[in-house]
Amino acid sequence: GAGVSQSPRYKVAKRGQDVALRCDPISGHVSLFWYQQALGQGPEFLTYFQNEAQLDKSGLPSDRFFAERPEGSVSTLKIQRTQQEDSAVYLCASRLADYTDTQYFGPGTRLTVL
Amino acid sequence: AQKVTQAQTEISVVEKEDVTLDCVYETRDTTYYLFWYKQPPSGELVFLIRRNSFDEQNEISGRYSWNFQKSTSSFNFTITASQVVDSAVYFCALSNTDKLIFGTGTRLQVFP
Numbered sequence: 001g002a003g004v005s006q007s008p009r010y011k012v013a014k015r016g017q018d019v020a021l022r023c024d025p026i027s028g029h030v031s032l033f034w035y036q037q038a039l040g041q042g043p044e045f046l047t048y049f050q051n052e053a054q055l056d057k058s059g060l061p062s063d064r065f066f067a068e069r070p071e072g073s074v075s076t077l078k079i080q081r082t083q084q085e086d087s088a089v090y091l092c093a094s095r096l097a098d099y100t101d102t103q104y105f106g107p108g109t110r111l112t113v114l
Numbered sequence: 115a116q117k118v119t120q121a122q123t124e125i126s127v128v129e130k131e132d133v134t135l136d137c138v139y140e141t142r143d144t145t146y147y148l149f150w151y152k153q154p155p156s157g158e159l160v161f162l163i164r165r166n167s168f169d170e171q172n173e174i175s176g177r178y179s180w181n182f183q184k185s186t187s188s189f190n191f192t193i194t195a196s197q198v199v200d201s202a203v204y205f206c207a208l209s210n211t212d213k214l215i216f217g218t219g220t221r222l223q224v225f226p
Contacts (some may be wrong), residue, residue, distance in 0.1 A: 033213065042118075042205050042216030043159070056212065089157060099147070099212050100166075105159035 002026070004106035006092050012112045013082045021077045021109045025094030032075050033093040033103060034067055043091050049075060082113045116141045118208050120217035127196050128225050135191045135220045137206030143167075146210040148182065148189045153219070154202040165189065196224045 005024040013019050025032050031050050035043035036059075045059040051072035060067070064083075069075040079086055089110050093103040117140040127133045139148065150162040163173065165182050173180050177194045193200055203221045207214040 031212070035214075040218075042207075042218050043214070044216070045213035048212050059213070091159065093159075093214075099209060102149070102161055102164050103214060104161060105151070107156065107158040110157070 004092055004094050004104055006090075006106040006109050008109060009107060010110050010112075012114065014114055015083060016081050018078065018080045019082055019111060021079075021090050021111070023075045023077070023092030023094075023106060025073065025075070025092070026096075026104060028096070029094035029104075030072075030097050031095040031101075031103075032069060033095070034075070034077050035091040035093065036061075037089040037091055037108070039088070046077070046090075079111075082111075084113050087111055087113045116143075116208055116210065116215045118206050118215055118217035120206055120220050122220045123218075124221040124223070126223045126225065129198060130195050131224075132192060132194050133196050133222065133224075135193075135204050135206075135222065137189045137191065137217060139187050139189065139206070139208045141208060141210060143210040146208060149207040149209070149214065150180065150189075150191050151205045151207065152202045153205060159205070162191075193222075196222075198224050198226055200224050 007022045033048050034046040037043040047057040047067045049069040064080045066078045089108040091108045093105045095101045095103045119138045146167045148165045151159045179192045181190045201224045203219045205219045207216045
């Protein structure tokens, strides 16, 4: 079956612009995660959804970051007034149900803020 | 606090050599999961293996093998007879609830 897909794969934004990153999880997967991966680092947790409920947003670095999953499937990560430090790869992962299952990752969106 | 340490930043080997990637973790929980993911140049994280804290049995999958030792809090990954296609960044990760805690990764370069 299809894996996790993300769009766009690459995004260049001018500082101050708003961006929206999309994630399509594996069909039937209840849980969805967003991670941020800076250059040369491991992914870091941003936020987590179970169906449409955002259960943990402790990793969001500022109130400029906002995520939603209104129908419990596709999710959008929005970054307002982008800053240079927001430049990173944003990875989405989905999981069938609970923490005993494995997270499967999408290809990521590479965001460059100029 | 939970933490994963991958002390090897980069490893270079010649094809057909065996190579071991180290992973040391810290957690106070008795129930947890350990993972290895591969990140090739394309960028996607590819799942390799998951182990739970109650299963210390080593695992072999083709040229890949994993050694889990709770006594030393380590979960090391060995590639036997490495191939050029094994070149990638490998991440070890820990989870006891929902989010994954990743190490900083080890870049493996396999030269022909």
